[in-house]
Amino acid sequence: xxxxxxxxxxxxxxxxxxxxxxxxxxxLWFDAGELDVLVSLGGGDAERLRAALAATPTERSGRxxxxxxxRLQTVAVGDAPSVQVERCRVGHxxxxDAGELDxxxxxxxxxxxxxxxxxxxxxxxELFRYRVGDSTKG
Amino acid sequence: MWEAIESNRRRSRVLIVLxxxxxxTLGALIGATVGAAVGTATPEHEYxxxxxxxxxxxxxxxxxxxxxxxxxADPGARAGAGWGALAAGAVCLLLxxxxxxRGESVLLSAANARRIEKSDAPQLWNVVEEMTIAAGLPRxxxxxxxxxxxxxxxxxxxxxxxxxxxxxxxLLKRLDRDELQGVVxxxxxxxxxxxxxxxxxxxxxxxxxxxxxxLFLRGLRHVGRGRRSSSRGGGQAAAILLLITIVFAILxxxxxxxxxxxxxxxxxxxxxASAARFTRYxxxxxxxxxxxxxxxxxxxxxxxxxxxxxxxxLSGGLTGLWSTHPPTRERIRILRSMGDAGFAAYERAYRxxxxxxxxxxxxxxxxxxxxxxxxxxxxxVAEDAAQRARQVGELLDRVGNFVVIGCACGVxxxxxxxxxxxxxxxxxCGRTHxxxxxxxxxxxxxAAAAVAPRQKAPPPMRYRRRGGGWESFKCGCxxxxxVGPAFSAPALRxxxxxxxxxxxxxxAA
Ligand SMILES: [Zn+2]
Ligand SMILES: [Zn+2]
Ligand SMILES: [Zn+2]
Ligand SMILES: [Zn+2]
Numbered sequence: 109x110x111x112x113x114x115x116x117x118x119x120x121x122x123x124x125x126x127x128x129x130x131x132x133x134x135x136l137w138f139d140a141g142e143l144d145v146l147v148s149l150g151g152g153d154a155e156r157l158r159a160a161l162a163a164t165p166t167e168r169s170g171r172x173x174x175x176x177x178x179r180l181q182t183v184a185v186g187d188a189p190s191v192q193v194e195r196c197r198v199g200h201x202x203x204x205d206a207g208e209l210d211x212x213x214x215x216x217x218x219x220x221x222x223x224x225x226x227x228x229x230x231x232x233x234e235l236f237r238y239r240v241g242d243s244t245k246g
Numbered sequence: 247m248w249e250a251i252e253s254n255r256r257r258s259r260v261l262i263v264l265x266x267x268x269x270x271t272l273g274a275l276i277g278a279t280v281g282a283a284v285g286t287a288t289p290e291h292e293y294x295x296x297x298x299x300x301x302x303x304x305x306x307x308x309x310x311x312x313x314x315x316x317x318x319a320d321p322g323a324r325a326g327a328g329w330g331a332l333a334a335g336a337v338c339l340l341l342x343x344x345x346x347x348r349g350e351s352v353l354l355s356a357a358n359a360r361r362i363e364k365s366d367a368p369q370l371w372n373v374v375e376e377m378t379i380a381a382g383l384p385r386x387x388x389x390x391x392x393x394x395x396x397x398x399x400x401x402x403x404x405x406x407x408x409x410x411x412x413x414x415x416x417l418l419k420r421l422d423r424d425e426l427q428g429v430v431x432x433x434x435x436x437x438x439x440x441x442x443x444x445x446x447x448x449x450x451x452x453x454x455x456x457x458x459x460x461l462f463l464r465g466l467r468h469v470g471r472g473r474r475s476s477s478r479g480g481g482q483a484a485a486i487l488l489l490i491t492i493v494f495a496i497l498x499x500x501x502x503x504x505x506x507x508x509x510x511x512x513x514x515x516x517x518x519a520s521a522a523r524f525t526r527y528x529x530x531x532x533x534x535x536x537x538x539x540x541x542x543x544x545x546x547x548x549x550x551x552x553x554x555x556x557x558x559x560l561s562g563g564l565t566g567l568w569s570t571h572p573p574t575r576e577r578i579r580i581l582r583s584m585g586d587a588g589f590a591a592y593e594r595a596y597r598x599x600x601x602x603x604x605x606x607x608x609x610x611x612x613x614x615x616x617x618x619x620x621x622x623x624x625x626x627v628a629e630d631a632a633q634r635a636r637q638v639g640e641l642l643d644r645v646g647n648f649v650v651i652g653c654a655c656g657v658x659x660x661x662x663x664x665x666x667x668x669x670x671x672x673x674x675c676g677r678t679h680x681x682x683x684x685x686x687x688x689x690x691x692x693a694a695a696a697v698a699p700r701q702k703a704p705p706p707m708r709y710r711r712r713g714g715g716w717e718s719f720k721c722g723c724x725x726x727x728x729v730g731p732a733f734s735a736p737a738l739r740x741x742x743x744x745x746x747x748x749x750x751x752x753x754a755a
Contacts (some may be wrong), residue, residue: 116658116666116667118659118661118662118665118667119648119659119660119662119671120657120658120659120660120673120674121639121657121658121660121672122656122657122658124635124636124639125633126660129673131569131667131670134673141395180358197415216383232462234674235674236673237674238675
């Protein structure tokens with residue numbers, strides 16, 4: 109069940125990377141390591157992404173980890189503007205709300221100003237481009 | 247072989263008894279601490295808070311007398327210790343019964359292992375079959391797979407006829423057939439050498455010690471918050487007792503693991519020697535060990551056993567079976583320097599590498615035959631790791647009972663077993679897919695009337711196959727079902743509701 113809205117989750121597999129996808133709110137759950145692989149597939153720097161995602165948490169989220177049920181913690185990834193993603197305390201993975209994925213990728217690859225940043229963001233946006241009722245895309 | 251197994255068996259008994267002592271001591275200490283706390287807080291079973299009077303202790307005891315002073319001074323602690331020890335003893339017996347009765351299934355379900363059949367993973371199945379024959383086991387162990395990226399494997403089974411071999415999906419993905427055979431041979435070696443029985447018992451005991459210690463320490467945190475200020479007159483002896491119990495609760499799980507490892511070393515070498523003998527290709531096990539050692543991931547295995555242990559008191563844990571103990575480098579070097587595949591060759595290589603001797607008993611060596619090494623098979627030109635990964639992924643979907651829908655845009659959508667949606671939209675391309683399901687067959691009115699009195703019978707259904715490969719679909723009751731490439735029967739029965747489902751081959755009218 110979706111940690112954000114309680115909707116049904118399905119697993120979406122692309123090139124061996126598995127992502128849990130909420131059919132209702134289109135949020136995404138990445139198990140530890142899966143996001144790295146996805147970003148590297150798009151030509152991004154997985155090291156840099158890992159470093160960005162390892163930021164110190166700002167607060168406890170009300171949502172719970174898909175794997176262990178512990179409360180997730182919120183971390184701000186990137187700067188100006190940063191993206192709030194939610195992370196499992198013991199490292200099971202990350203929850204991204206709809207529309208956060210490409211912004212995380214941008215923050216982790218040097219921003220929209222760099223060609224590789226744009227490439228990764230475009231790759232990920234293409235991968236999850238169809239979002240019914242996505243608030244960020246209208 | 248037998249003298250080595252015999253001496254291992256003796257050591258195992260000592261070890262299990264020692265672990266039992268640790269467990270009973272832990273139980274007694276926790277019992278005493280709880281007894282002392284309860285005795286202090288509520289004399290005569292009246293709950294008064296804060297306590298009306300502090301019954302203990304009269305004389306202040308020097309710290310070094312610790313437990314005994316506390317026990318002497320506090321009747322509550324004394325009774326608690328007795329009850330605690332008794333309870334721990336009972337738990338010990340219960341565990342032994344559990345391990346004997348169904349230890350393997352407890353461990354396997356704690357590790358989230360799923361049993362597979364031959365059609366699920368033919369290669370793994372064949373390898374286990376071959377090694378069973380090579381080892382001369384009376385019957386083939388059950389084969390389990392664990393969805394875990396870490397490279398790992400273990401064997402369990404208190405009785406040989408209930409033995410099982412479990413491997414992780416990571417192992418299947420990363421090892422080639424020969425390496426997999428080496429690892430399976432090692433595990434079969436454990437079963438053959440009667441290690442699996444000991445390992446099962448020890449794992450269950452280690453789990454309980456960790457569980458008990460964790461429960462105590464966790465409980466303490468809660469209690470500590472509640473009654474910090476009320477410990478007026480609680481007694482120095484009781485405080486010392488508490489301290490000792492805390493220290494013991496922290497050390498006991500470590501002690502259990504050290505005990506375990508002190509005994510597992512020889513077993514690992516012996517299982518390696520057995521694997522070399524069974525496969526006649528020790529270099530394959532060596533290269534498998536290299537891959538296992540190289541993996542960067544932390545000990546996922548232990549996390550998998552978390553339901554049994556609740557927390558991971560030591561990162562290493564049961565993974566030590568494979569990766570930490572004895573030193574993997576040493577094992578690799580021994581395997582690589584074997585002249586032939588016999589026990590004598592292993593013993594020679596062992597002495598050469600470690601400088602120690604007598605890994606395998608002298609009588610065994612005298613009776614041991616030599617066996618020529620197998621020629622390394624010609625390497626496939628380009629081993630298709632990606633294809634292997636895909637096959638393992640599909641295997642996991644099958645054993646996980648996912649209903650899988652391949653979308654034309656290249657992604658695969660997988661519905662978990664409990665999912666109730668009848669259609670899903672692909673998040674990439676927006677195509678909407680109907681979830682494959684068996685359709686209800688229209689029953690002629692007359693037949694329906696005849697059937698009507700037996701209302702319990704589920705209606706017959708029909709499923710049209712889409713292709714010739716593995717396919718998953720839902721029964722009308724929602725239960726996910728699968729048909730494989732080899733499926734040729736006209737119908738199957740739902741494992742949940744028992745409905746008969748007609749299976750129509752692809753292309754048939
Ligand atoms: Zn949702
Ligand atoms: Zn978690
Ligand atoms: Zn699609
Ligand atoms: Zn059914």
